[in-house]
Amino acid sequence: MQKIIIALLALVVISSCSEKKSDKNLQITGNIKGLKKGTLYIQRIKDTTLVAIDTIIIDGDSHFKSEMNIDSPEMLYLFLDRGVSNSVDNNLPFFVEPGKINIESSLEFFTADAKITGSKNQELYDEYKKVVSRYVDENLELVKKRFTAFKNKNTAELAKIQVEQDNILKRKYLYTTNFAVNNASHAVAPYVAVAEIYDINLKYLDTIQKSLTPEISKSIYGKQLKQLIEERKKLEETK
Known part of the structure; x- marks a missing residue:
């Protein structure tokens, strides 16, 4: 009986560790329907230039996640590298704020289909x-x-x-x-x-x-x- 209790306690400890909360104040999740392979860059403007602050490799699963700290609400940009020439439909601006932001879109109409939730701004x-x-x-x-x-x-x-x-x-x-x-x-x-x-x-x-x-x-x-x-x-x- 004692061994069973110890085993259960161990499972609780393992579970609590696996569910450890992120120390980042911004979590970005999303799904680009139809995207099987490519690279996503989360960018911000620094000195009038777009600079990548996170790189996400897509290989088979079109879902993505990124975590970071921000000082205040800010306009970021999700850039899709399709592996071909760039177009105006490759860069999606989105307003973030501390919390959880979700971006749903498609490969075919990356910016037009975008639905962004979780941000009042x-x-x-x-x-x-x-x-x-x-x-x-x-x-x-x-x-x-x-x-x-x-x-x-x-x-x-x-x-x-x-x-x-x-x-x-x-x-x-x-x-x-x-x-x-x-x-x-x-x-x-x-x-x-x-x-x-x-x-x-x-x-x-x-x-x-x-x-x-x-x-x-x-x-x-x-x-x-x-x-x-x-x-x-x-x-x-x-x-």
Whole structure:
């Protein structure tokens, strides 16, 4: 009987050891349907250059996992090396934050099929992109009209199209500002400010920065927004 109890205790110890929690604050899991062989790189931007921070070899099993520590929420990139020439469909941006993030996609439509869960910042960023895509589509239609007007040397039409494009840009910038202010407690707020409207009037960038919570102000993109504002102010003082 004693031997049985000792054996059971040993199994409990072994089990507890095997279930030891990771000491990393970010766990990324995922599945690229149809990917049998290739390499995945998890990248981050460092000094304006994408740098690999983890390499995952896929050989037979399309599921993958990566663990790491991050200081604050951050935009990372999942790059798929297909073993052939690169394309725009090979690099998937995804917003991470401490916790568990899952990425589901396919080899055929790597970025288009991507479904990212577990990140509130990613969820908010998806909402942002959905609205901004409308402005992009509107502008593309005007680009087509501009080309036709240019061919026909229709200066009046060109001037009209320019006004319409300027209005679209203003609407995008206003929406982005409101989005950032309304989501000031999430890192996606300073991110869109720095990435999407860095050249907007300084008063709007100031408004976004002042709306950020103390925690987000200290985040990667909160610091970048502060630096951007300081540099813009110095530049304007020299004019």
